[in-house]
Amino acid sequence: MADPATLNAAVAAGAMVGPAGPKPKRRFSRANIFLYGTLIMVSMYYLLPLYVMIVTSLKGMPEIRMGNVFGPPMEITFQPWVKAWAEACTGLDCTGLSKGFWNSVQILIPSVFLSIAIASINGYALSNWKFKGSEVFFTILIIGAFIPYQTMLYPIVIMLREIGLMGDLWGLVLVHTVFGMPILTLLFRNYFSSVPEELFKAARVDGAGFWQIYFQIMLPMALPIFVVAIILQVTGIWNDFLFGVIYTKPETYPMTVQLNNIVNSVQGVKEYNVNMAATLLTGLVPLIIYFASGKLFVRGIAAGAVKG
Amino acid sequence: VELEVTHWWTSGGEAAAVAKFAEAWNATGNSWVDGAIAGSGGTARPIIISRILGGDPMGATQLNHGRQAEELIEAGLMLDLTDVAEAGGWKDIVNPSSLLDSCTLDGKIYCVPVNIHSAQWLWLSHDAYEAAGVPVPANWNEFVDSAPALQEAGIVPLAMGQQGWQQNLAFGAITIAVAGLDAWREVTVNKNADVARGPEYTAVFEAVAAARELARDSNVQDWNEATNMVITGKAGAQLMGDWAQGEFSVAEQVEGQDYSCLPGLGLNEILDTGGDAFYFPVNDDPEITAAQKELAALLISPEVQVSFNLAKGSLPVRGDIDMAAANGCMQKGLGILATGGILPSGDMALSADTQTQIEDLMAQFWSSDMPAAEAQEKYAALIESAD
Amino acid sequence: MTNSVEIRNLDLSFGAVEVLRNLNLDIQDGEFIVLLGSSGCGKSTLLNCIAGLLEVTAGQIFIKGQNVTWAEPSERGIGMVFQSYALYPQMTVRGNLSFGLKNAKIPKPEIEKRVARAAEILQIEPLLNRKPGALSGGQRQRVAIGRALVRDVDVFLFDEPLSNLDAKLRVDLRVELKRLHNQLQNTMIYVTHDQVEAMTLADRIAVMKGGNIMQLGTPDEIYNQPRNLYVADFIGSPSMNFISGNLESGVFKSGDLAMPMTGYDFMSQPVDRPVVIGIRPEHVVTGELVANAPLQFEANIDLVEPMGSDTLVYAQLGPENFRIRMDGQAKVKAGETIAIGIDPSRASLFDTKSEARL
Amino acid sequence: MTNSVEIRNLDLSFGAVEVLRNLNLDIQDGEFIVLLGSSGCGKSTLLNCIAGLLEVTAGQIFIKGQNVTWAEPSERGIGMVFQSYALYPQMTVRGNLSFGLKNAKIPKPEIEKRVARAAEILQIEPLLNRKPGALSGGQRQRVAIGRALVRDVDVFLFDEPLSNLDAKLRVDLRVELKRLHNQLQNTMIYVTHDQVEAMTLADRIAVMKGGNIMQLGTPDEIYNQPRNLYVADFIGSPSMNFISGNLESGVFKSGDLAMPMTGYDFMSQPVDRPVVIGIRPEHVVTGELVANAPLQFEANIDLVEPMGSDTLVYAQLGPENFRIRMDGQAKVKAGETIAIGIDPSRASLFDTKSEARL
Amino acid sequence: MTVASDTPARTAKRPNRLFKNLSAKIASIPMIITALFVFVGGTTWTVVYSFTGSRMLPKLQWVGLDQYDRLWTSDRWIISIKNLALYGFFSMILTLLIGFCLAACLDRKIRFESAFRTIFLYPFALSFVVTGLAWQWILNPDFGLQSLVRSTGWSTFTFDPLNNPDIVMFGLLIAGIWQGSGLIMCIMLAGLRGIDEDIWKAAKVDGIGTIKTYVVVIIPMMRPVFITSLVLIASGIIKLYDLVRAQTDGGPGIASEVPAKYVIDYMFQAQNLGQGFAASTMMLCSVVIILIPWAYLEFGGKKRG
Numbered sequence A: 001m002a003d004p005a006t007l008n009a010a011v012a013a014g015a016m017v018g019p020a021g022p023k024p025k026r027r028f029s030r031a032n033i034f035l036y037g038t039l040i041m042v043s044m045y046y047l048l049p050l051y052v053m054i055v056t057s058l059k060g061m062p063e064i065r066m067g068n069v070f071g072p073p074m075e076i077t078f079q080p081w082v083k084a085w086a087e088a089c090t091g092l093d094c095t096g097l098s099k100g101f102w103n104s105v106q107i108l109i110p111s112v113f114l115s116i117a118i119a120s121i122n123g124y125a126l127s128n129w130k131f132k133g134s135e136v137f138f139t140i141l142i143i144g145a146f147i148p149y150q151t152m153l154y155p156i157v158i159m160l161r162e163i164g165l166m167g168d169l170w171g172l173v174l175v176h177t178v179f180g181m182p183i184l185t186l187l188f189r190n191y192f193s194s195v196p197e198e199l200f201k202a203a204r205v206d207g208a209g210f211w212q213i214y215f216q217i218m219l220p221m222a223l224p225i226f227v228v229a230i231i232l233q234v235t236g237i238w239n240d241f242l243f244g245v246i247y248t249k250p251e252t253y254p255m256t257v258q259l260n261n262i263v264n265s266v267q268g269v270k271e272y273n274v275n276m277a278a279t280l281l282t283g284l285v286p287l288i289i290y291f292a293s294g295k296l297f298v299r300g301i302a303a304g305a306v307k308g
Numbered sequence B: 001v002e003l004e005v006t007h008w009w010t011s012g013g014e015a016a017a018v019a020k021f022a023e024a025w026n027a028t029g030n031s032w033v034d035g036a037i038a039g040s041g042g043t044a045r046p047i048i049i050s051r052i053l054g055g056d057p058m059g060a061t062q063l064n065h066g067r068q069a070e071e072l073i074e075a076g077l078m079l080d081l082t083d084v085a086e087a088g089g090w091k092d093i094v095n096p097s098s099l100l101d102s103c104t105l106d107g108k109i110y111c112v113p114v115n116i117h118s119a120q121w122l123w124l125s126h127d128a129y130e131a132a133g134v135p136v137p138a139n140w141n142e143f144v145d146s147a148p149a150l151q152e153a154g155i156v157p158l159a160m161g162q163q164g165w166q167q168n169l170a171f172g173a174i175t176i177a178v179a180g181l182d183a184w185r186e187v188t189v190n191k192n193a194d195v196a197r198g199p200e201y202t203a204v205f206e207a208v209a210a211a212r213e214l215a216r217d218s219n220v221q222d223w224n225e226a227t228n229m230v231i232t233g234k235a236g237a238q239l240m241g242d243w244a245q246g247e248f249s250v251a252e253q254v255e256g257q258d259y260s261c262l263p264g265l266g267l268n269e270i271l272d273t274g275g276d277a278f279y280f281p282v283n284d285d286p287e288i289t290a291a292q293k294e295l296a297a298l299l300i301s302p303e304v305q306v307s308f309n310l311a312k313g314s315l316p317v318r319g320d321i322d323m324a325a326a327n328g329c330m331q332k333g334l335g336i337l338a339t340g341g342i343l344p345s346g347d348m349a350l351s352a353d354t355q356t357q358i359e360d361l362m363a364q365f366w367s368s369d370m371p372a373a374e375a376q377e378k379y380a381a382l383i384e385s386a387d
Numbered sequence C, D: 001m002t003n004s005v006e007i008r009n010l011d012l013s014f015g016a017v018e019v020l021r022n023l024n025l026d027i028q029d030g031e032f033i034v035l036l037g038s039s040g041c042g043k044s045t046l047l048n049c050i051a052g053l054l055e056v057t058a059g060q061i062f063i064k065g066q067n068v069t070w071a072e073p074s075e076r077g078i079g080m081v082f083q084s085y086a087l088y089p090q091m092t093v094r095g096n097l098s099f100g101l102k103n104a105k106i107p108k109p110e111i112e113k114r115v116a117r118a119a120e121i122l123q124i125e126p127l128l129n130r131k132p133g134a135l136s137g138g139q140r141q142r143v144a145i146g147r148a149l150v151r152d153v154d155v156f157l158f159d160e161p162l163s164n165l166d167a168k169l170r171v172d173l174r175v176e177l178k179r180l181h182n183q184l185q186n187t188m189i190y191v192t193h194d195q196v197e198a199m200t201l202a203d204r205i206a207v208m209k210g211g212n213i214m215q216l217g218t219p220d221e222i223y224n225q226p227r228n229l230y231v232a233d234f235i236g237s238p239s240m241n242f243i244s245g246n247l248e249s250g251v252f253k254s255g256d257l258a259m260p261m262t263g264y265d266f267m268s269q270p271v272d273r274p275v276v277i278g279i280r281p282e283h284v285v286t287g288e289l290v291a292n293a294p295l296q297f298e299a300n301i302d303l304v305e306p307m308g309s310d311t312l313v314y315a316q317l318g319p320e321n322f323r324i325r326m327d328g329q330a331k332v333k334a335g336e337t338i339a340i341g342i343d344p345s346r347a348s349l350f351d352t353k354s355e356a357r358l
Numbered sequence E: 001m002t003v004a005s006d007t008p009a010r011t012a013k014r015p016n017r018l019f020k021n022l023s024a025k026i027a028s029i030p031m032i033i034t035a036l037f038v039f040v041g042g043t044t045w046t047v048v049y050s051f052t053g054s055r056m057l058p059k060l061q062w063v064g065l066d067q068y069d070r071l072w073t074s075d076r077w078i079i080s081i082k083n084l085a086l087y088g089f090f091s092m093i094l095t096l097l098i099g100f101c102l103a104a105c106l107d108r109k110i111r112f113e114s115a116f117r118t119i120f121l122y123p124f125a126l127s128f129v130v131t132g133l134a135w136q137w138i139l140n141p142d143f144g145l146q147s148l149v150r151s152t153g154w155s156t157f158t159f160d161p162l163n164n165p166d167i168v169m170f171g172l173l174i175a176g177i178w179q180g181s182g183l184i185m186c187i188m189l190a191g192l193r194g195i196d197e198d199i200w201k202a203a204k205v206d207g208i209g210t211i212k213t214y215v216v217v218i219i220p221m222m223r224p225v226f227i228t229s230l231v232l233i234a235s236g237i238i239k240l241y242d243l244v245r246a247q248t249d250g251g252p253g254i255a256s257e258v259p260a261k262y263v264i265d266y267m268f269q270a271q272n273l274g275q276g277f278a279a280s281t282m283m284l285c286s287v288v289i290i291l292i293p294w295a296y297l298e299f300g301g302k303k304r305g
């Protein structure tokens, strides 16, 4: 440090002596190299499977047998994709994943709609229209979210049988609605609870009833959380395997079950390229949904989970 | 009439065989809706059962006959086929008759046996032995002796799919070969745990432990992948049921030239007579019930039996048909069958529960370093508590 | 009948917590009542009971002579304005104003007329097609008031409507609200914990504590004749100076201090007992005026807070801290000793035990 | 050398947004400086620059004559107190106080000594083993101050330390803070947007607007001689009364109004031009005193706000709104006409165009 | 005005409480049915039948604790439990660790934050079946990582977790963490963002280094976020099934069996419902053991409306 006296003199003279302005920084400080290095390394771990799946699905079988999963395809072929989509066999049924895809779509749309409609109304009722016992039911519901599905598999078989929906697409829709309810209800309840209570009171004073407040006040405000719920449900239901395998029959198999069947129906050698193409095809819908709305998802997860 | 038929025949040869059923059924003006469920019977059975219990029965379904369907029958969920059987004179044509017995409960018949499967086969790759420069062995003992040569040549001596049922199958085959029929019967049918603890079984477990070493480098899961190792000469041999024949056929290999098959592992001229049967869940719709009975009769008809079993590589359930078109391996089997060298399948003697427990034990035994004695003791305990 | 709102023996509990206890309150037609009290004393709860947003545990509520204890909020002829504005964010200002009317199935032309009138009164016409997100805090609060206005209600309820605004705006809106009341002459019930708001707005103030009304009176009464120690201490900033002592035949004594209470307006014949005397900081006279004061003391200045328009002085009077409010131009310094004077007729005397005014 | 903190030509931008522009400020040793300004004017930003929590875009910062522009916050000899307290919630009060010291590897006995001293000064000894969660707002803020105190720093920085407290507590802690400054005699830089706090605490106030310092002066200067229209309007509640007009050879003229500015302390020889005159509400005299005022008018009372200690009157003076502060005992009613008097020597004159004081 | 509470016009009757908020009650019926019938009813049913000797069909034929006796003498169950404990332990620790570290990295005001976040989170969108298959392929010793490393010349390199019973659970862990850590990162990031900026400033003024601030100040402050994450991870672990099915199917041997698979296998494949019910009841118990302390921390400690 310079001698204060001279420094003062310099300051008085209006000259800028000593450090001024922003502290000079090395462009690649050690901390930054470490930080970005770690992130890039970890990114590779996360991207590896996707890369391998894509690469493998574009190779022919001979090239795969030669080894090296990680090498890029020498000769790109889309045959595995075609085969996975339309030709791969489970037993006699050689229609590939296409049928499973449409089944999944048919299951997905009503399940998502129904589960979100019910859960949002529940969440709304629970946060604004508490009645005696509502919290008790909600607590049971939340605990239900953590109960292993295994304890309820068999009773549900019986229940579905009793209402005649076993094996039906609608049976599976119902199961998804039921098991989606706890988390979604929690999500909506947390969201609606964070809506100022005064807004609700104002609407009451304005003479609006249960449904009017729901549709005219709450629903338009809940758009972000609806997006999150939709993403959660779309990925969750699309990716479900356990319920699909137990509560459906081959004609109504969803895509994941079909995928598992195709991959496990080995005829001769395993056709890894077809398997990977099938795997990618199955993951495509949730991935697209996720990439298209990743930001909202992240924000919503934060809103729903951290407050929880 | 559309009938949905569920089964777990999804490998190449199996699928080809099912196609024969489907063709025959479609030829009658009905339509076959294929409900293949991939994976082993273990995967498929729960689905089949939960659907039947869930009130959404399929038209017909494959099940291993034996004790698997007992409770479903008791609960009145399975169609009584006695009238069809009497009309078709099944009692007289089904050979061996034990097959029909296991379809019978309280004097009524509930299933159609469609084939006979035996598990005690050793499949050997000629390519592999050629590469190792040793002659193709003629029985299990020779195979064990030849193993070091294979290993030197970089060939896995024994291909083994790492699934409990395959390992259990190998265990069963080795048991009959090593301990002999009487001991096997005493343990499996009569559930005599003392014998299971006895010296014969000690030898069995040691033999299995030895086989375990031979299969060390086999990394495949599914049985047909293991078979494929034999086909491609990557492995010397595989212990698998006669259905492996289908894979060899699909790969267009010729018995005696590309591969050899040794029933009873070349030691005992004897085969178990497990097999597949079709059950018909009760349905409210009389039209469907009629169609179910029609299908039942069709499945056991001579032409269908021939075409199906030729494709599947299994033996027909009736002794009165001409199987001249069958290949060498099948002929060997037919020969044994004709001489009466048969024994019941473990499926019929043990409940699915016990079966699963034994499979779990075998899976554990084969994939770990569990000492033979320990495995034997655990096995005996399972036999003791079996029902 | 002149009572606009009557509350009879109102009880309200949340589970085991009793928030309001046997509360009675009569509010006259056209009156501006302020409920004042510290946080958690039950002001909002009382307001919500009147609005019908909370179900009472016991008691009755009458509005315009009708028993509305079990009526829906929208049927009570009340309008409510909230601290957080509570505007419907996805509707325009016009939508916000007309939502309640549409719910009540009022014909369209009538709705438009009323909205136009409210917008004119509140001077929010240019904002009618904006959404609340595009409004400033003050504008939002005006819209919130408008929402009550359009409904042509008998009683307006305000729950701390100005607390979320910054100081300057608060003052402006306060004045506007007062003007609005002068113009409409509706009954208004206004909750706040800001005493300046209470003092400036109210016709009568109800000071609440722990679910009870401690004193109900005009601002002047509340300020100058607080009924008990709590009200005296709560009202006024900086707060009243208190000195504990004894009343001995009309003379207040504390240590060396002896102060004859001549000119003090006793509520009943004074009896000797331990008492607390309270003197407001601005009732302490200083400078030339001390000479005229009935009682004169010397005090040591501890700290001086210049506030522009006036100056607060923290002084030591014997063992007691003493707050004195002086003119903004007063030039005094910490450490000085000044002469101060007190006029007992402007002081308040409280019984030490019952804390009630004597 | 007497400057404790010097800021030279400081610039700060967030990306393209210039928040501080070529700012210079000298703060003397032991001075209590308040940075006052409306929200978003850059007060916190300036404070963070001094603390080293924001990197300056250009310029220099000296503390105790040391150039600390590039120094780490912990090396600058500053302590900082935040609005949200920012206590470490999982540590006890003692842990909070000693955490920084432990980190600086100060020997244990020394730490204990310092913590004990700070706790004594702030009277938080009984709280030392509690966690912040178990403290009231005022206690938390005291602990936050303690955290700066133990570090024996030269300069204390406060960023709206009292904004989160309720009104009563705010007043109490304000007084305490002033006492603390008297006792420690450290340099303190205090950010607030509450003018009462600024007026009462500061030795000098820096009024900021849009990243610039509009006026730096003692509270008295700021209040009575605002350097420009912004400061005049910003300081004081209710705010100054403004009348636009023209200065014509030393006489202020607006419509019928003519007011000779005798006694007004012009900063330079007055030139004729459009001007704005500002008069504080409490500088408007009423009642008997009007007779002595150099200028006398009649005003119509529009609205009266009794505030206890004084009364605000909103009146109409010709076309202009006029705010008058009267005694708390004043008995006036809306609709009356009263006589008011103005003393030009206490008024402020501003150039209409440049908005600067004349 | 006289108090006229006795005149008829002024007395109003209290309406029936049952019909208050009727719409809300009607709207809640699906929830009530789900809670009561499916969750409570289904679970109770399963627990009750775990004391029976049900085989393929549920039968009320009491056998006391026999099913449990057998369960706890079954090697496969013991292995399943051990596997789950191993997987659970590492999965919790590693997921939290990775999730937090990544979140902390992303919170350092870095460039391309959203790109990195997307990369870390996308596996969450994929099903366990897809995850399992992808990793099965990568970990395939003949084609995957092992052969890649070997082809670089290190010919003795061995990494084939899916075929080695001793480390197969780590093969599953790699895939499980790959799939699940993104979500936890997301939650942690939200938690970090929720921390008062002033705390960071205070720590800086106190001269505390970045890493130390994280460890000593920030992590303890994020307790609720950690608890939420832990509960999420734990509930996922107990349900671990799809991944095992797709990636190893319990193999090699029974080295990677897990309780959920035990339940399903015994319920459907082995046709011993009683045994399956007993096992699922045990799973339920373990969940309860996890949930009770959480519920206590979350709802018991602080009472909120």
Ligand SMILES: Nc1ncnc2c1ncn2[C@@H]1O[C@H](COP(=O)(O)OP(=O)(O)OP(=O)(O)O)[C@@H](O)[C@H]1O
Pocket: C014, C017, C019, C037, C038, C039, C040, C041, C042, C043, C044, C045, C046, C193, E305
């Ligand atoms: N829903 C509720 N459940 C339980 N207690 C409540 C509830 N709402 C309010 N309380 C309690 O009732 C008391 C009064 O609350 P109220 O909101 O009326 O206070 P307030 O006077 O409006 O305070 P503030 O000035 O903070 O708004 C408080 O002690 C509060 O804790």
Ligand SMILES: Nc1ncnc2c1ncn2[C@@H]1O[C@H](COP(=O)(O)OP(=O)(O)OP(=O)(O)O)[C@@H](O)[C@H]1O
Pocket: D014, D017, D019, D037, D038, D039, D040, D041, D042, D043, D044, D045, D046, D193
């Ligand atoms: N990190 C940032 N990035 C961009 N702009 C910022 C950032 N922080 C502050 N600003 C902007 O800088 C300006 C000054 O902010 P600052 O926080 O200093 O205001 P302030 O005077 O402290 O206000 P307040 O009284 O509300 O605390 C504001 O306009 C603000 O929008």
Ligand SMILES: [Mg+2]
Pocket: C043, C044, C045, C159
């Ligand atoms: Mg309130």
Ligand SMILES: [Mg+2]
Pocket: D043, D044, D045, D159
């Ligand atoms: Mg600020």
